Amino acid sequence: MPNEEITPDPVELDINSLESIEMSGSPSGIVCPECGGVMWERYFGSFRKLECHLGHAFDMASLLEFQAEEIEQRLWSLLRVLRERVSITRQMANSARENNNSSEAQQFEAQAQQALQRAQMMRQVLLVGEVIPAPSSFAIDEASNENEGP
Numbered sequence: 001m002p003n004e005e006i007t008p009d010p011v012e013l014d015i016n017s018l019e020s021i022e023m024s025g026s027p028s029g030i031v032c033p034e035c036g037g038v039m040w041e042r043y044f045g046s047f048r049k050l051e052c053h054l055g056h057a058f059d060m061a062s063l064l065e066f067q068a069e070e071i072e073q074r075l076w077s078l079l080r081v082l083r084e085r086v087s088i089t090r091q092m093a094n095s096a097r098e099n100n101n102s103s104e105a106q107q108f109e110a111q112a113q114q115a116l117q118r119a120q121m122m123r124q125v126l127l128v129g130e131v132i133p134a135p136s137s138f139a140i141d142e143a144s145n146e147n148e149g150p
């Protein structure tokens with residue numbers, strides 16, 4: 001592993017590197033996935049290394065790996081929020097139906113359907129890594145919610 005020699009583990013950084021603002025190389029336009037800081041790039045032959053002001057350092061392989069983990073975490077987090085949104089909007093739609101407010105119930109139900117479709121897309125992304133654009137395949141199995149209630 002050639003990167004082990006020149007890529008310091010951020011945890012083992014010398015404190016002096018935290019006090020230095022001087023960066024060698026050039027700004028990469030890529031944000032540090034650890035701290036959000038600008039990363040500077042340097043080339044060692046064909047080997048490209050990115051490092052931020054705090055000393056988080058990445059070669060391309062480790063950066064891609066880090067990004068892949070972050071993407072997956074965010075997708076799961078997004079899926080969780082969407083499922084909560086489905087649940088909350090369904091509850092509000094039911095509550096509106098109980099109060100004989102059918103237009104409000106429809107609005108909440110529409111929001112629930114939208115969140116459900118997005119959640120299904122997120123699940124598909126997580127399962128197979130891509131979204132196949134086929135809106136008709138998003139079977140909304142809980143179609144019974146279309147009635148206006150009591």
Ligand SMILES: [Zn+2]
Pocket residue numbers: 032033034035036037052053054055056
């Ligand atoms: Zn950083």
